Amino acid sequence: MRINRILRTKPFGHELEIKGWVRTRRDSKTVSFIEINDGSCLENLQVVIDPGIPGFDSVAREINTGCAVTVHGVARKSPARGQEMEVEASSIALTGGCDPAAYPLQKKRHSLEFLRTISHLRPRSNVIGAVTRIRSRLSFAVHRFFHERGFCQVHTPVITANDCEGAGEIFRVAAADGGDFFGRPAGLTVSGQLEAEAYALALGRVYTFGPTFRAENSHTSRHLAEFWMIEPEMAFCDLEEDIDLAEEFLKYLILYAFDNCSADLALFSRFVDKGLEKRLRRVLEHDFARITYTEAVELLQKSGRSFEFPAEWGMGLQSEHERHLCEEVFNAPVVVTGYPADIKPFYMRRNDDGKTVAAMDVLFPGIGEIAGGSQREERPERLEAVMRERGMDPAAYQWYLDLRRFGSAPHAGFGVGFERLLLFVTGMKNVRDVIPFPRTPGHI
RNA sequence: UCCCGGGUAGCUCAGUCGGUAGAGCAGGUGGCUGUUAACCACCCUGUCGGGGGUUCGAGUCCCUCCCCGGGAGCCA
Numbered sequence: 001m002r003i004n005r006i007l008r009t010k011p012f013g014h015e016l017e018i019k020g021w022v023r024t025r026r027d028s029k030t031v032s033f034i035e036i037n038d039g040s041c042l043e044n045l046q047v048v049i050d051p052g053i054p055g056f057d058s059v060a061r062e063i064n065t066g067c068a069v070t071v072h073g074v075a076r077k078s079p080a081r082g083q084e085m086e087v088e089a090s091s092i093a094l095t096g097g098c099d100p101a102a103y104p105l106q107k108k109r110h111s112l113e114f115l116r117t118i119s120h121l122r123p124r125s126n127v128i129g130a131v132t133r134i135r136s137r138l139s140f141a142v143h144r145f146f147h148e149r150g151f152c153q154v155h156t157p158v159i160t161a162n163d164c165e166g167a168g169e170i171f172r173v174a175a176a177d178g179g180d181f182f183g184r185p186a187g188l189t190v191s192g193q194l195e196a197e198a199y200a201l202a203l204g205r206v207y208t209f210g211p212t213f214r215a216e217n218s219h220t221s222r223h224l225a226e227f228w229m230i231e232p233e234m235a236f237c238d239l240e241e242d243i244d245l246a247e248e249f250l251k252y253l254i255l256y257a258f259d260n261c262s263a264d265l266a267l268f269s270r271f272v273d274k275g276l277e278k279r280l281r282r283v284l285e286h287d288f289a290r291i292t293y294t295e296a297v298e299l300l301q302k303s304g305r306s307f308e309f310p311a312e313w314g315m316g317l318q319s320e321h322e323r324h325l326c327e328e329v330f331n332a333p334v335v336v337t338g339y340p341a342d343i344k345p346f347y348m349r350r351n352d353d354g355k356t357v358a359a360m361d362v363l364f365p366g367i368g369e370i371a372g373g374s375q376r377e378e379r380p381e382r383l384e385a386v387m388r389e390r391g392m393d394p395a396a397y398q399w400y401l402d403l404r405r406f407g408s409a410p411h412a413g414f415g416v417g418f419e420r421l422l423l424f425v426t427g428m429k430n431v432r433d434v435i436p437f438p439r440t441p442g443h444i
Numbered sequence: 445u446c447c448c449g450g451g452u453a454g455c456u457c458a459g460u461c462g463g464u465a466g467a468g469c470a471g472g473u474g475g476c477u478g479u480u481a482a483c484c485a486c487c488c489u490g491u492c493g494g495g496g497g498u499u500c501g502a503g504u505c506c507c508u509c510c511c512c513g514g515g516a517g518c519c520a
Contacts, residue, residue, distance in 0.1 A: 026479045082480045417520030
């Protein structure tokens, strides 16, 4: 039986089989204690070994931190403090030994930077194990959220010829002989949005959730060359409804973590970020503030704060500006809408003022931009005009223009970086620690 | 790519004025105890990131390259 179930069902008096990895061992003359973790939960199970049991001399001596073991025994109430239950071993077998002098993981805590250097072993640490379980459960919750609301998941291509202008540098795909994609240039996707639009304008409500690639030479705690992005896209939907969905979605995931990952979450509150649960609750309990870009610039200019880059209409909001807005002005998530058209991608819907577009960014305290989206330009002549203005060849995007030519409809969507979401939920500070094998410049 | 801060034992770090390196933890051995990141004693561990320079002498000063972390930009 796995340890999470044993701890939940408390099968006192029952014979159990436990398979897992030894975290610590403490010896006494008359009895040995080993703590086993099997990855099913954060908690370890204490196994008590009497030196008289079969195989003790040949096996138990070699058991120490890192070993894989199989234990048979009976669940008992623990007479000592520290745990309610323990397992009295009747037999123990060493499944895989582990040389303690060579094993990099110790019983004590390690720095996250060190754990990054042993990415194949770090899932055996408490923190990375907890991150991994939360990542998995929230991934499931993403699918559940959309399926409960009638969305259809679309598997958009990883290899694509779209560069989704404005979404960053692309990795080129090449065959082993150095050629390109069978004679045509191709790259790894930077966003599934354009393809998702095609399916939204057929199935109504769709979403993508998959890996995304950016070739930018970014060295920050918030960027990866390979990351996972969630992108819903809805037909017959305007920007307001888009924002409503984003807010509902983000709150849903946080609530899901509270309801389903409480033990792991408690670890983060205790060791990673003391203010975590309070901050998560604050997001759940408050409506997201909604302001326009123009209002944001005015707020920043009136704030009396001196920024390294003063806020100015027409310029993008700097990280320091985003921080000021959601950490000091509103102390809550902030949604900024109506950005200048010139600093946003071609596909966003032009507002009636002619200068701004129906874009929105969701800013979270401590994280910055966690989601970005827009209502898309559904008017074919407007879309084509913008493409020409920007020197894009409409012929290359004929399929995308066709979506407007044949049965066009207002539609909108947004993208959420899954790792940034995990930073917020776990209180971790670096996206490299919330993805199993992080891909960053110089690291593969 | 730019700006900071780092690189010393397996890990986390200290190292004064330039005088050939130290602690805690881990590991080993022994002891003790229904133990809780157990405890006590002893022992082991170093191309001081690489290269060059200054100097009688460099972990320490200078130059250079590499790597790591934080921030910025870009973005999710």
